[in-house]
Amino acid sequence: MLNTYWKQFKSGTDIRGVASEGVAGQEVNLTDEAIEKMAAGFVLWLSQAVEKEPSALTIAVGHDSRISAQRIQDAVTRVLVGAGVRVLDCGLASTPSMFMTTIDLACDGSVQITASHHPFNRNGLKFFTKNGGLDGPDIEQILLFAQEGQTPPAGEGHVEAVNYMADYAKRLREMIQKGVNAADYEHPLKGFHIVVDAGNGAGGFYASDVLAPLGADVTGSQFLEPDGMFPNHIPNPENEEAMQSICKAVLDAKADMGVIFDTDVDRGGAVDARGEEINRNRLVAIASAIALEGNPGGTIVTDSITSSGLKEYIEGTLGGVHHRFKRGYKNVINEALRLNQEGVNCPLAIETSGHAAMRENYFLDDGAYLVTKIIIQMARLRAEGKTLDSMLESLKEPVETAELRFPILKEDFRSYGESVIAGVSAYAKTHAWNVAPDNREGIRVSFGKDKGDGWFLLRLSVHDPIMPLNIESDTVGGTKLIAEQLNDFLMECQWLGHEVMDNFLAQ
Structure with missing residues (x-):
């Protein structure tokens, strides 16, 4: 069992902690010593998983x-080299690209140093x-x-600098060239104006290394330069300020489309030429339409908070199955993997947060891949x-x-x-409420027109x-009416x- 100290670093399928000073009340716990022990733990785990000696x-x-980032990378690298590992230093990179090093570069494993959209003072480790x-x-x-302080045997490893992001960008360019199949094959995006917002994260490459070489006009793109203080807005497609910023940039530039990424580019969102968000349920809808091409009757796995209208769209308009x-994001991905193993045709797992994993792309949640598929669709539609x-x-x-x-x-939350x-x-x-029969998390209840004309989902984080x-x-007024009915019960929940709820009902 993990003790309290080490348990604090476990964040679902990632490791996260406070890595920098600057936020009151948040002391650095992701110290060099802690990182080195975690890196040693990964070497031991990976050595067992792939049945190879660490060296x-x-x-x-x-x-x-x-x-x-650099401090943490130095600490990780020290441990890997000290265990005899051959280390490929990819520098500034997207999280999806780090997974792809296990495919294209035949790495046994990879480590991405990221805390996704979390504040500047936090960081973490993600493993593939x-x-x-x-x-x-x-x-x-x-x-x-x-x-337990377990470490791999000492060895003499070494570090090789690689520019894998160049290969990753080339793969995306080739996808667009093949997918659009324009008369000018080398420049399939000539005549398109696409604005990119990288939020000062790792996604600036998409404008300079993917879109521009294919002929796209990327003027009006913003916050492409990496800046770990994130001075302009939170790099997060779910953040309202971030989405308002990219919507405004699209309208100001009179662009055909805008795209936005989170810090490490495993999530993406889009904006159409009218400055309207293609996000959350709208993003799931477009991704589903793309994924179901060639997969008639296929199953789309989503998270639990998707709208009733989305279910109607996937099943009624697209002819698919909404699961x-x-x-x-790992929950929806693992469920899609399970369904496919059982013989169910499931081409897409997607969260409303923007995590989207397609079967054709190793069920990797990759914001740049998803945006690339949407751009191909836009060009075909034009x-x-x-x-x-x-x-x-x-x-x-x-x-x-x-x-x-x-x-x-309550402590035992x-x-x-x-x-x-x-x-x-x-x-x-x-109370004869209509509980959804297909819900797999928390409780989801629907109400008729006279009692709110909608639904609620209550779940545990x-x-x-x-x-x-x-x-x-x-x-x-329906959301308040539904909330009032649920509140009659929640008022009795003392912890x-x-x-x-009081503030919501008082609005």
């Missing part, structure tokens, strides 16, 4: 733009083998090795006299949405959260002592913080 391993190491990202139990084993699963937004004409979108996040005030969900389930039965409540309604 026979090749491991790629890369990082996003965070200010603590050719089978994909590690799962939660693998991370726990690595941390157990670290906790609503759990939050957490050749038919259509636009991206025409794909979404039949997507029914809610009139109102809300998300409330209730803090759990997971057990308490599960008891709240069980309590709501029992309450739903006694994947990592934190939080119970998120998502509400959607097709009627003005839930009720301020968020």
Whole structure:
């Protein structure tokens, strides 16, 4: 079992911690000593997983733009070299590209130094083998090795600098050339104006190394330079300020399309020529339409908070099957893998957060790959006299949405959260509520037109002592009406913080 100190670093399928000073009340815990022990743990885990001695391993190491990146990379590299590992130093890199080093460069494993969209002072480690990202139990084993101070035998490794991002960008360019198949094959995006917002993360390469060489006009692109303080906005397609920024950039540039990435480019979002977001349910809808080409009747795995309109779109308009699963990108990916192993045709696993993993791309959640597929679709549609937004004409979108996040005030938050969900389930039965039969996380309840004309989903956060409540309604005022009905039960839950509900109902 992990003790309290080492357990704090486990964040689902990643390792994360405070790596830099600068935020009051947050002391650095991702120290050089802790990182070195974690890196040693990964060498031991990987050596067992691939059945090779540590001195026979090749491991790629890369990082996003965070200010603590070089310090952490140095600490990781010291341990790997000291264990006899051949280290490929990829420098500034996207998380998806680090997975691809296990495919294209035949690395036994890779380490990406990133904390995704989290604040500048945080950082972490993400690990890959050719089978994909590690799962939660693998991370726990690595941390157990670290906790016990286990280290690999001493060896004499070495470091080789590689520019793998150039190969990764070339692959994306070739995808567009082949997918669009324009008369000017080398410049299939000539005549297109596409704005890129990298949020000062690792995604600036997409404008300079993917789009521009293919003939696209990328003027108006913003925040392409890496800056780990993220001075302009949070690099996160789910962040409202970030999305408003890219929408404005598209309109200001009179561009055909805008794309935005999170810090390490494993998530992406898009904006159409009208400055309208292609994000969340709209992004899932377009990705589903693309994935189901050539996969008639295929199954799309999504997270649990997708809209009722999206289900109608996937099943009614596209003729697919919507498999609503759990939050957490590894959860949806693992579910898609499971379904395919059982013989179900499942070409896509996608979260509304922007994590999208396609079967044709190793079920890797890759924001640049997804955006590339959307750009190919945009070019094909233009050749038919259509636009991206025409794909979404039949997507029914809610009139109102809300998300409330209730803090759990009890130390054993997971057990308490599960008891709240069980309590709501029992309450739903006694009040004849319509509980969704296909929900696989928390409890999802639908209401008729006279009681809110929508639904709520109450669940337990994947990592934190939080119970998120998502509400959607097709009627003005419907979200409050639904919230009021649920609140009659939640008021009796003494270990839930009720301020968020009070504020919502008081609006």
